[in-house]
Amino acid sequence: MNAPTPKVIRAACPHDCPDTCAMEITVENGRAVKVRGADDLPFTNGALCTKVAHYLDRVYSPQRLQYPxxxxxxxxxxxxxxxxxxxxxxxxxxxxxxxxxxxxxxxxxxxxxxxxxxxxxxxxxxxxxxxxxxxxxxxxxxASAGAAGWKATIGASVGMDPEAIVDAKLILIWGGNPIVSNLHGWRYILEAKRRGAKLVCIDPWRSQTAEKCDLHLAPWPGTDGALALAMMQVLIADGLIDRDYIDAHTLGFDALAERVRTCTPEWASPLTGLPAETIRDLAREYGSVKPAAIRLNYGLNRCAGGGMAVRNIACLPALIGAWRHPAGGALLSTSGNFPVDxxxxxxxxxxxxxxxxxxxxxxxxxxxxxxxxxxxxxxxxxxxxxxxxxxxxxxxxxxxxxxxxxxxxxxxxxxxxxxxxxxxxxxxxxxxxxxxxxxxxxxxxxxxxxxxxxxxxxxxxxxxxxxxxxxxxxxxxxxxxxxxxxDEIAAQAFKRRDLRALGVDPETLAARGWARLNLPRPFTPFAHGDFLTPSGKCEFYSGSLAAQGFDPLPRWVPPHESPVSNPELAARYPLAMISPPARNFLNTSFANLPRFLEQEGSPKLEIHPDDAARRGIAAGDRLRIYNDRGAFHARAVVTDRVRLGLVVCPSVWWRKLSGDGENANAVTSPALTDIGGGPTFYDCLVEVEGVQP
Known part of the structure; x- marks a missing residue:
């Protein structure tokens, strides 16, 4: 008797990642035996991340719950x-x-x-x-803070086509680590670099992505909004703006210009920890190199001023007319393009x-x-x-x-x-x-x-x-x-009368597994204005924010916890802590599976050599990280990848698998962001001490 022919089923990666990969599942005798990325979806390009490539470890884990x-x-x-x-x-x-x-x-x-x-x-x-x-x-x-800041400025979660970034000549990777959290998008950024683009990473620590970029700027956590304001000041003062685009497609430019008039690089330097000339050079390069793209991610929205920081950055492309080019503009999320019902x-x-x-x-x-x-x-x-x-x-x-x-x-x-x-x-x-x-x-x-x-x-x-x-x-x-x-619910997912959903129907999806939105090629959403705000313009002045009682103009919102904004607290807890995604986990998914636990090792805390020496800490020491809210333990990684005064704890560990029943959220704050009601995970001061193994 011939063996049953294996079946290949079309699937989608379900996890909280912008790449949303198309998958092919090979099934033999009712059991999945292979998971691979689909070749025919351009963004997936036949590849999966190391976590989902081993998805069968998760599906068939002996730890799976199988009964109530x-x-x-x-x-x-x-x-x-x-x-x-x-x-x-x-x-x-x-x-x-x-x-x-x-x-x-x-x-x-x-x-x-x-x-x-x-x-x-x-x-x-x-x-x-x-x-x-x-x-x-x-x-x-x-993402709620960043989404609120973007919406107040652009109008919806719409930005440049991420595939078009290959033609950009300058790319600012701001508040993200795409090698870990947007791997397939990183492929397009690398192609842009191969074609001659300059890559600038703006991130408080030298992440895996930062190490691959031409320039890394490490502002103090929670100060991205100040950096963006200073860039706007330079662009306007130096005349590196697109007056025609501003006049036709923006609202509130004169008020914005007055707001940022005193936000010079010299003003931003002590806030961000970046040299004033570095800020000025970045702004001038951004205003001169075309097309220029900004790829934001949500790391920067997890501080007190996270919503306004994203809003400030979202103003930059309109100032220089970057939206005119398919490879120019900015991208935080593409989700607003989908006509979800x-x-x-x-x-x-x-x-x-x-x-x-x-x-x-x-x-x-x-x-x-x-x-x-x-x-x-x-x-x-x-x-x-x-x-x-x-x-x-x-x-x-x-x-x-x-x-x-x-x-x-x-x-x-x-x-x-x-x-x-x-x-x-x-x-x-x-x-x-x-x-x-x-x-x-x-x-x-x-x-x-x-x-x-x-x-x-x-x-x-x-x-x-x-x-x-x-x-x-x-x-x-x-x-x-x-x-x-x-099946009935899936058929209702997209608004059938919305032209963007033309071709995104159950029949097409069933036959191929995926469908591109019915959007122009090239996709330049705001080349001629048409912003999704009440005015139809990029709103430097936001009437919707004013109606909610917020400042209608871009502004600087300091962190809740930093040496500048709260020196009394910093005297007790002098180190800022951020907890970005661990490479082998996705939030807490995969964080219980032996393969990924082995690769991740144990909870780690990256600390600058000078901060470590001051506390008598050596590489591999067991550390207690603490503040008034709680404490957790991790192993010391002494490295200059982190700036002085900063510690980094890759996360999120299951508490019961961390070794001491705690994780980084033992010390994170319940305080919320300026707009959007988001958490402030990266707005957190701690102290660190060595403890006995």
């Missing part, structure tokens, strides 16, 4: 016993029914980007919780149809404080999926204290028994990307992708969408949108 369980120990101990799906669903439905009878706003869903899929990430879950009348979650933990996916009408009382919104970045202090009503039930807040949320001690409440009913739907899962009352097994249906947009390119299930769910695992359908039935809900299939 209920807690039998104290919260946080992680002791459970197996139960049936019927018992799990009946328990959840009964708890939700009892709580909702008093006030459904006491129930809170908590999720983020464990999957970026539109079906498993933001459809049936939203429908269910809208119908239930639960509180809403403000999903701020990564959020109304169809999420069905907010299910709330208004059944609930007269206005809903409330809880900021996910303050979940610890909200679990402990929220009232009207207190949070009595929490349903966590696509996220691991006990590991990733700031001010970790308060987060754990909130999750440890015995009167909090907590459901966690997960692939693995994460730090958060240890606090669950009911723990549900989730499917991996190879086991469910989905459709994806991207925030780093212009292609939509489909994901077809390649294998049957392992054990009794179920996708998010199926669990919410089952819970809706248990609660007696009868609204038709709560029972649509995943």
């Amino acid at each position: 369980m209920k807690r039998v120990g104290r919260k946080g101990e992680g002791r459970f016993e197996r139960i049936s799906w019927d018992e799990a669903l009946d328990t959840i439905a009964a708890k939700f029914r009892d709580i909702a009878a008093d006030d459904p706003l006491a129930i809170l869903p908590y999720s983020y980007a464990g999957t970026m899929g539109l079906v498993q990430g933001s459809s049936m879950d939203c429908r269910f919780f809208h119908r239930l009348g639960a509180s809403l979650l403000d999903r701020t933990i990564c 959020q109304q169809a996916l999420e069905r907010p009408d299910l709330y208004t149809a059944h609930h007269a009382r206005p809903t409330r919104t809880i900021n996910m970045s303050t979940i610890g404080e909200d679990l402990l202090t929220a009232n009207d009503p207190p949070i009595r039930a929490l349903y966590v999926y696509n996220s691991n807040p006990v590991a990733v949320a700031p001010n970790g001690a308060r987060v754990r204290e909130g999750f440890a409440r015995e009167d909090l009913f907590c459901v966690v739907h997960e692939l693995f028994q994460t730090d958060t899962a240890d606090y669950a009352d009911i723990l549900l097994p989730a499917t991996s990307q190879l086991e469910h249906r989905d459709v994806h947009k991207s925030y780093g390119h212009l292609y939509a992708l489909t994901n077809e299930p390649a294998i049957a769910p392992l054990g009794e695992a179920k996708p998010n969408s199926e669990v919410f359908r089952l819970l809706a039935a248990r609660l007696g809900f009868t609204d038709a949108p709560l029972f649509e299939s995943d």
Whole structure:
């Protein structure tokens, strides 16, 4: 008898990465045996990152949760016993029914980007919780500050085509490390360098990307906004601006010019730690070399002034008319190009149809404080999926204290028994990307992708969408949108009458696995203005910010915690700490798998040789990193990759796998950003000391 012919299934990488790779899954006898990048999607180009190239380690890990369980120990101990799906669903439905009878706003869903899929990430879950009348979650933990700053200036998350950057002659890589977090986009930047472009990396530490660039500028964390203001001052003072473009396509130039008049490089130098002449040279080069591109990432938005910093940078391309060229302008995210039909996916009408009382919104970045202090009503039930807040949320001690409440009913739907899962009352097994249906947009390119299930769910695992359908039935809900299939939801993902979605249809996606948005080639979104702001112009002056009570003009917002802004605190905790992504982890995904744990080693803290010598620290020493909020331990890496006064902790480690039950979020702050309500992970002062092994 001939062996069955292997099948190849089209899939999409689900993780929180701008590359959103197209994948091909080879299946033999019902088992996935190979995962590879699709050759035909230009951005993927047949390659996957080292994490997803080993995705089968994740799918078939012996650590996978395969059956529902209920807690039998104290919260946080992680002791459970197996139960049936019927018992799990009946328990959840009964708890939700009892709580909702008093006030459904006491129930809170908590999720983020464990999957970026539109079906498993933001459809049936939203429908269910809208119908239930639960509180809403403000999903701020990564990008909300930067998104708010960009929106106030540009109008939506739209920028230059990332593939067009190959023709740029100057590229500023600002607040990101694409070798780690945007590997496929880095390929286009390298091609630009091969063609003669100069690469400048602006990042507080000499990251893997910075080491490959022609110039590295290391401003103090949280001072990118000051650097951008000083660049604007030089551009205007030296006449390196495009007056025709400014007059036709911007709003508020005269007010901007007056605002930045005193923001000279000499003003910015003591704030940023960069020499004034270095700032001046950068501005002059940016204003002279054409086309010039800026590739921002979200690292710089995780400080007190993160929203305004992105806004300040977003003003730069319009000043010099960089948007005229396909390879000029700037890019933070491409997500605004996708005509996602959020109304169809999420069905907010299910709330208004059944609930007269206005809903409330809880900021996910303050979940610890909200679990402990929220009232009207207190949070009595929490349903966590696509996220691991006990590991990733700031001010970790308060987060754990909130999750440890015995009167909090907590459901966690997960692939693995994460730090958060240890606090669950009911723990549900989730499917991996190879086991469910989905459709994806991207925030780093212009292609939509489909994901077809390649294998049957392992054990009794179920996708998010199926669990919410089952819970809706248990609660007696009868609204038709709560029972649509995943295929029906996927077909509603994009607005069919939007010209950008022409060709992005279920038939095309099923046949090829992906489709490019129907956008012009070359794509120059703002060559002739047409910004997505209320005025249709790049808004140096933002009426929308003014209406919200914010400064309508670009401005400098100092960090909450720095030697300049808070010298008293810096006297006790003199080192600034940032915690960028570890190369072998993606947030906390992959951080429990042996292959990646071995490659990452143990928690590390990079520290400048002079700072280490001052504290008697040698390479490899065990360190205690601490401030008033808490402490964690890591091994010393003594290196000049970090500037004096800065320490860097690649993250995010699972607490229970870190060696001491803590990670970098033991010391991060619960304070929020200037606009957008984002977290301030990189706005954090600490002290470091050596400890006995």
